[in-house]
Amino acid sequence: MNFNYAERMSNLKASEIREILKVTQRLEVISFAGGLPAPELFPIDEIKEVNRIVLEEDGESVLQYTTTEGYNPLREWCADRMNKRLGTNFEYDHILITHGSQQALDLSGKVFLNKGDIVLCESPTYLAAISAFKAYECNFIEVPTDDDGMIISELEDLLKTTENVKMIYVIPEFQNPTGRTWSIARRKAIAELASKYNVIVLEDNPYGELRFEGKTLPSIKSFDNSGQVLCMGTFSKIFCPGYRIGWIAGHKELIQKYILVKQCTDLQCNTIAQRDIAKYLELYDIDKHIEKIREVYRERCDLAFNTMEREFPKEVKFKKPQGGLFMWIELPNKINARDVLEKCLERNVAFVPGGSFFPNGGHENTFRINFSNMPNERIVEGIKCIGEVLKEYI
Template sequence: MEDLEKILATTENVKLIYVIPDFQNPSGRTWPMERRKQFMEIINKYEIPVLEDNPYGELRFKGEFLPALKSMDTKGLVMYFSTFSKILTPGFRLAWICAAPNIMEKLSLITQAAVLQTSTLNMMVVSKYLDMFDVDKHIEAIRPVYKHRCELMINTMRETFPEKVKFTDPDGGLFTWVEMPEYVNTRDLALKALEKKVAFVPGSGFFPNGGNEHCLRLNYSNSTDEKLVDGVRRLAEVIKESLK
């Protein structure tokens, strides 16, 4: 946070800050409470708008829920974005926003210019679902599913990955972040993994200026137990070959 404050104190070029405090994509990491407080103190001091992207926050399956940055927003600076695609139905790609009225007015105009209008049918279906069913109960039902898949993947990685390979153990969300020795290029590794019918996202694709070629992201959200275990074991074989 010292670096952030130093930047804001020495330049007026920062117009917006984008953050994913909960189960960040691609790392799966979550901001602790102290970091959230420090961040919001800086934001309120310099009055910089923030886009808080929280598509995964409802999918916590370990530990305690932490408050959104928006709940600490005393000046209407935080725009809170979330989505039904991670908690209800991925194909609808339907999101929602909580922001100050003056910001919502501008966002509405931007949305009209960018996409004209979100699918009316999708909005009607989700609205009807919320009227007829308990979405919180549904979320409670899917959390144990993701918890099981995450633990299965992480435990299999611990059993099969070389010690030189490090990875996150998330408390929620859909991803784990894997760090290989720096001499490994995961784009090349991805091609070898595909030969064994295993796919992952190389780390460099998550950074606008490149870098982190030795990292990769794994997703445990939508596979059977058998495919998860088999896929991790196949990937472990590819990794071991690359480290020789």
């Protein structure tokens, strides 16, 4: 067939994770691959109840078209939540409800990126952000990153010397894939650079509520005086991902542009989903629910970490994250994690090789472990298995 695609299509390839996820749908597979929440924690009965109530109370509007901006009580909740936790100062009209965080990434590309523009990102960074932005034909420069976040001097050097930097994309809490958390000093510093160099910072924060230890840190946005920082949130990890409801928050002028772009992209988010979630937040205690998730993930994280310490060869490097869903593993340079994965898949254990998280390639000696989706005994069994395969290589 002779189809005539847009040029951008040559930049896009299927997400490695979603391809691996197809394998992991087999029940016998122990999967550390996806970023899937633990489904046994979904508040199924409560959701049944809120859906019944919203349909009974207001079925005709709940099933109808609604505004692009999103349901106002939900926008208000998002603003309040960020203000309370993250030191921001939002009102409901600083918020656009999006079809999951992923759509906020896509809309950000649409609002800001011309072909050939530069996106600066952590090295490594979230794989699906890379593909969202790539659709707008940008290029990436990976900013050297350590345990405290991007190295600020390196970031400033890049901002000074690089043309057409449009956006800096960061995940300062329990980063995907590394699990790292930015220091307060670095958060403050990047907000200052955003203002100085007139460049957008997109602060992604899907895991921030899932902190296992220590105190919540102020967001990058809380240090923003110029309006150049936008921040994102999602119900996928604290409620459930099936609803596809997230949000983006920022300066009103920017959010107006996002609304315009969302309007021509998909008109609006699912009305029912927005109303169900708003009703849940009204009737139930989401903090209690999140505490339950946090407990379970903390235990799984500890268990995975302790098992790795016991079972992985000592040449393998990893650290325990303060929260979130992921751990990051570095193998000796000569070992390719894709080979390790192949051997593990033969034994029904899956994870994601780290190479895909580097937009400019390399780093094939790394991989990512998700610890939220498997019960305890399978975590131990799966990590042991990876350990055995690693011992064959080292």
